[in-house]
Amino acid sequence: MTELAVFGGKQLVVLALIMPLLGALLAFTIGGRTARWIALLTALVELVVVVSLAWIVVDQQIVVEYQLGGWEPPLGVRLRADGATVLVLLTATVVMTATMISAHADWQPLPDQHETRAGLVFWTLLPALWAAFNTVLLSQDLFNLFVALEILTFCAVPLVCLNGKAETFAAALRYLLFALLGSVLYLLGAGLIYGLWGTLDIGLLALEISKLNRYPPALSLALGLMTAGLMAKTAIVPLHLWLPPAHAGAPAPVSAILSAVVVKAAFVVLLRLWFELMPGSADTMVAQTQGVLGGLAIVLGGVLALRQSRLKPMIAYSTIAQMGYLFLVFPLAGAASAWGAGLLHLCSHALAKAALFLAAGQIITHFGDDRIDHLAGLGHVMPLTLLAFGVAGFSLMGLPPTGGFVAKWWLLQAAIETGHWGWAVPILFGGLLTAGYVFRVLAVALRPAATPALAASTVPHTANAMILLLALSSLLLGLAALGTGLPPQ
Amino acid sequence: MVASTWFGLGAALIIGLSLFQVIINPEPLRKVLAFNLLGSAVFVLFGVLARRGGGRIDGVAFADPVPQALIITGLVVAFAATVLAVALVLRLLQAECATQDHDTECRIDD
Known part of the structure; x- marks a missing residue:
């Protein structure tokens, strides 16, 4: 170097x-x-x-x-x-x-x-x-990852109850308990792995595991515990109950960070475990289960998002659905494009979701209402914010050429390449559900207001610029990924 | 059976019991306590791993120091987690009391 x-x-x-x-x-x-x-x-x-x-x-x-x-x-x-x-x-x-x-x-x-x-x-x-x-x-150290995940939780939990309302304390406590349970299971698994090989370094462990002909039961148990723990932290169905109240109840900038960044951390560790430590495990029971839960999350999260009457809970449920896409990576790992698709989806969702939550925050502050049915006239009052909301929404839906589109396209390619066509169903159906809840907001917001007296809003230019930047980054990420012309190896 | 096996089995038993409590007990404070017990049992298991990874030098037994270091770090993390959880339980109670009618008894001693 x-x-x-x-x-x-x-x-x-x-x-x-x-x-x-x-x-x-x-x-x-x-x-x-x-x-x-x-x-x-x-x-x-x-x-x-x-x-x-x-x-x-x-x-x-x-x-x-x-x-x-x-x-x-x-x-x-x-x-x-x-x-x-x-x-x-x-x-x-x-x-x-x-x-x-x-x-x-x-x-x-x-x-x-x-x-x-x-x-x-x-x-x-x-x-x-x-x-x-x-x-x-x-x-690259399993125990170091545990400590980092814990610090992440300890920082995220107080942010949830920043406004000091009783319901946000309840949401924060529930979030903390889920996260703690997840990390103690992860720690137990990491301890068992240390007991097997006397190291916590992912590189060395991967080397040891690659020498094995069959896996010792302690390794399967350890990986099972770690996976379950990390799935609780990524809010995959059926361990998703903590996410909507925490992400919807927090102040908008915090929601943006929680949904865009914090839930991704545990998923990154899961990727490490199943792609670096245990490569070639796409056809195992665990990978299939992860895929099925991911598919369920896409459908359930999408349907629940459609049923919300307020903007922020809708975006929070959408996070559950979008995290589901990430878990389809595991059963499709046999295809070259799966890893890249997961990574791209993670990043484009992070950018788009942050934009959506920040936009929702501006709408609540400056429009004064986040009930979806009451958003008529929003397009007139806050055109730039709504534009950013729309672009970010398109990325979630997977409209070309956004990052969300390329990620889902690569996932579909992986499903076709590995011959597991079934996984294409939740991918496509989830896109329809996403389109449903994004267009529901846009349709109302573009209507003229019932009372035309609403003045042009006073959203600060910096806030609008940042929200647009995030939404456009999600779009440009897709173009950049298409520009490389491949699902990467 | 050697001592470390007994400790291992004991740890497994406590992990099972406390995990059960963490999941099914609806009381937040009991959940926190059960979580503490769960953490302690995991640390006992780490102790067993330290013993198994140890050896003898000149007839003197020694334990693998790494799991011990992990226990110390883990204890700090578990302590921080408990403090945060208890603080949240307390604030939740205070916030709920503030919204309640005064005829229901609602006292918190700080």
Whole structure:
């Protein structure tokens, strides 16, 4: 590996973890009105770090590795950034930065106040959450992943109940209990795996597992426990009950982060387990079960989203459905395009969902109503916000040329290539359901208002710009993926 | 049977019992307690793994230090989780009390 400049890839990998953590600590220590500026500055620095890291990895076609403290596995913890990691890292960075910028004016202290409680919590925990998510992406150590997932949960839960209403406390508690159960099951599995081979490093474990002719029962048990735990954290049906109240009840910028970034973390670990640790397990019972649950999630999430009368719960249920698509990757893993499809869907959903939640937040604040039937006249009052909502919705539906379209197209290709046509049914049917609930909103919003007195809205330009940026990124991601002209190997 | 086998079986039993409680008990505080027990049982299992991965140097038995390090980290995480969960239970109760009528008894000692 050739060092580019003062900072090589290794330093950038470490900086990508340290910067948000530093931001969180500084924001908490200094607090007051400075906290949000520290968080925003952190976001900009992190953006530069991650873009440089992505540039090095993609441009030089290398995998950047860093061993913490110079300790090699099996004892040491390895950080690793490859093309896939960098793509998700970049997506998360765009989502986090755009969300922070669009929320920069929220929870402002009054002139006689030093700081608001919600503001301090938001600007402290958001960078901390970011650090935890980046650790989940970069770490190659099963126990390190556990700690990172836990920190992610501990940051996400208080954000859910930021507005201090009784129902959001209940939602946060339920979320915490599901997440804790998930992580303790994961920890148990990781412990069993350590007992088998005396290491927690994913690379070394994959090497050991590839030597096996048949799997020991302890390995099957461990993987079963870890998979179940991680599925609880990704809110796959039937473990989805915690998600809608938590994601719909939280303030809109938090909902955007929870739905776009946080639920993806456990899925990234699942991808690690089933694609890196246990490659070639597409036809096993576990992979088939994951696929069936994913299919169920697509249908159930879609139908429930259609039945919601309010905007934010509808978007939250849509997250359940869209997470279902990700789980179709496991039974289709035999096809070359499945991995790329999963990755692309993860990223395009993250961008589109963040845009939808932020748009919903602006609609609630500036239109004053998020009942879907009452949105008439929205297109007149908030045209740009609605445009962003529409573009993001098209990506969820899978209209060409959005990221959602290319991801679903690749999934369909995988279903055809592996000969498992059945999986095409939930993919296509889910698209129809998504179209149903997105057009339901657009149809009402484009109608003229009953009372034409509504003035043009005062949505801040920065917020609108960020929401549009997220929605358009989801669109451009699809074009970029089509531009590469392949489902990647 | 060697001691580590007994400890392993004991840990498995407690994991089973506490997992059952975490899932079926509707009371949030009991769920949190059961989760703590579950965590402790997992740590006992880690202890068993440390013993099995150990050996003898000059006749003195030693245990694998890695699972012990994992236990210490795990304890910190479990403690943080418990604090957060209990704080949430308390705030939930306070918020519910605030919305209730005053004739129903609703007292929280901080």
